[in-house]
Amino acid sequence: MDVSAPVTAADYALERNPNAASAPDRELAMEAPAFGMVFTDHMARATWTLEGGWGNRRVEPFADLSLHPGATVLHYSQQVFEGLKAYRWADGSTRLFRPEGNARRMAASAARLSLPPVSEDEFLASVEALLAVDGDWVPTQGESSLYLRPLLMGTEACLGVRPSHEVEYLLMACPVGAYFAGGVRPVSIWVAQGFHRAGEGGTGQAKTGGNYAGSLMPQQQAQDNGCDQVLFLDAREDKYIEELGGMNVFAVRRDGTVVTPRVTGTILEGVTRDSVIELLRAEGREVVERDIALEDLRSGIADGSVVELFACGTAAVVTPIARLVSPSFDEVVADGGPGTLTMHVRGALTDIQYGRAEDRFGWMTRVS
Incomplete structure (x- = not known):
């Protein structure tokens, strides 16, 4: 312009x-x-x-x-x-x-x-x-x-x-209204089999329609298996979690640490993702951005060291994840219910967005 x-x-x-x-x-x-x-x-x-x-x-x-x-x-x-x-x-x-x-x-x-x-x-x-x-x-x-x-x-x-x-x-x-039918509820996530959202040097960090077109087949696969969304792994090693079809992912550990995949050019830098990180760090919680291997995440869910999973994005805000599913496993996070920290983060964000809490970060812009 x-x-x-x-x-x-x-x-x-x-x-x-x-x-x-x-x-x-x-x-x-x-x-x-x-x-x-x-x-x-x-x-x-x-x-x-x-x-x-x-x-x-x-x-x-x-x-x-x-x-x-x-x-x-x-x-x-x-x-x-x-x-x-x-x-x-x-x-x-x-x-x-x-x-x-x-x-x-x-x-x-x-x-x-x-x-x-x-x-x-x-x-x-x-x-x-x-x-x-x-x-x-x-x-x-x-x-x-x-x-x-x-x-x-x-x-x-x-x-x-x-x-x-x-x-x-x-x-x-x-x-x-609510992005998922039935409002806020824990969702089940299908781990993509043989499909990848983006590769290094591609358009993964851009919000462009082709990225979403490529996610539609595995998304249908997820729905065919009774899941709400699909989780993509990295294209190089098919080992590390990246993001859902349209949302970023966070894991909450038993020690209170929150981890999320680092952005490397293949993951969309979500505005909500950035807000969650800033909110949690302002509350004194440690947030780590790093590569997260699927097998490490599964092990953490199984031994209880990972107590919550959630996804975030503009449309759904913050959504609890209950299960990770593939043909070879079905991992239930904790008791499958919405996690305490997950719902706290969701409440804190929506309270700022709707004016129910002080906008201490200066996030809201008045237009009328």
Whole structure:
């Protein structure tokens, strides 16, 4: 974006949706939305060209896209995205959780996919512009929120294998409740067999659709075996745990130490992951980022030295893990119930996000 003049929400021209949902229809749609299935009335957009840079910023009615069949995103997957949430506080204000972290990660992902970066001020401006018109879609009930999905993709009609000369930035929003059906509950995890999420030098550290496309077959394998998610091992040795299909992993040891796989370029640097580490260290707990061998983790579960496992991410926040499953083993963590520290971390994070606790880390950004 134009670094000489910071972009603001006012730079986004507004075209209101003439068919916007009525208040009763909106409330009905927000009662119990499945994750990512209900969308708000508008979306924010901006267009980049090689000749002119970024421009044509607008908020327009939410609608299908028109893409040339030769668009680079359709053939070479030149695309990155993000995920963050807007929360309604009891005072009626709307807050974002660490949006600058998502902006930085999207810029890093864009660089890896040879896409033009979206600056932090542009990123925040697009969110503010969309919430200014669709703010009534931020839920108020329970621990629901408005999930925001920024998307950056190559749209030039070109079958040549090179970076796109035309790029579109979009921001859409979905009211959401619990990520897993039935709310917070311990989940079962399938350890991927013969599949890997990312390899060294690849795109594992970028939030790009291809990483997730490659996880769908093992995710289906997990579901076929009665599990909720899949855990990937490293591609080099097929030995060390890395992350789930869309979440980072933590283990709690009996001595109180918390361990999580170190980021090496094959693991997504989660904003929630970073927040969990900062929160635990602020409470005086030792958090170790290191390689974790699957067999060591299994041994720790079996002998009781590993007492809790949990996963974390924007969508699910913090989710307890009850079991690790494969064709050759079925390890139950402690008694299979949600761990004390797991639920403490989840409560501490959500209390900050919803304004029930002091934001001592300065994580929340007010947008309205």
